[in-house]
Amino acid sequence: MNSLPNPPAPRDDQAFVTGGAYALLFVLGAMEGLVGCFQFSREVGSFPLVGVLLAVAIGVTCVLGAAGMGSAAGALIPALGWFAVSVLLSLPTPGGSVIITNTGPGELYLYGGSACAAAGVVVALVRRARTGPSRTSISRRSSFSS
Numbered sequence: 851m852n853s854l855p856n857p858p859a860p861r862d863d864q865a866f867v868t869g870g871a872y873a874l875l876f877v878l879g880a881m882e883g884l885v886g887c888f889q890f891s892r893e894v895g896s897f898p899l900v901g902v903l904l905a906v907a908i909g910v911t912c913v914l915g916a917a918g919m920g921s922a923a924g925a926l927i928p929a930l931g932w933f934a935v936s937v938l939l940s941l942p943t944p945g946g947s948v949i950i951t952n953t954g955p956g957e958l959y960l961y962g963g964s965a966c967a968a969a970g971v972v973v974a975l976v977r978r979a980r981t982g983p984s985r986t987s988i989s990r991r992s993s994f995s996s
Contacts, residue, residue: 868919872927875915879931882908883963886932887939887949890959898955905962908932912970916977925974929967936960 882904892900908929916925940950940960950956 871919872923875911875919875924875927876931878911878915879908879928879933880935881931882911882928883932883935883939886959886963887936890950891953891955893955898958901955901959902962904959905966908963909966909970912967913973916970916974922971922974922978925971929971932963932967936963 886901886904886908890901890904891898894900911928911932912925915928916922918924936950936959940948940956942948950960
């Protein structure tokens with residue numbers, strides 16, 4: 851016999867792991883944004899190759915995040931982390947200095963990274979629409995209805 855008036859609810863370890871995975875995707879996107887904000891201006895000759903590679907990297911991260919999580923949110927979360935850090939570091943300080951300058955490489959990094967992140971989210975949404983809901987979400991729905 852249990853002497854507690856309300857026994858504790860059973861823990862859902864799956865939700866904890868999924869939430870942790872989404873948190874890590876956000877941190878990964880934020881770290882890509884942090885590194886990118888300081889490295890975007892490196893050039894090979896006169897071409898801002900690093901800015902292009904960093905922009906493509908966030909797009910690839912979004913697509914792989916969606917594939918790994920099995921949902922479009924897996925693409926959106928790292929994009930939000932990248933966007934939050936990049937926008938924050940592109941704002942001027944009270945002293946007037948900025949980290950991401952208004953130069954060709956700076957604009958390529960911000961606009962290209964935003965476009966690649968958005969493309970990654972769109973690819974994830976299109977893939978999700980074509981494949982339908984995952985089996986785990988179907989089995990969860992059926993277990994709730996019974």
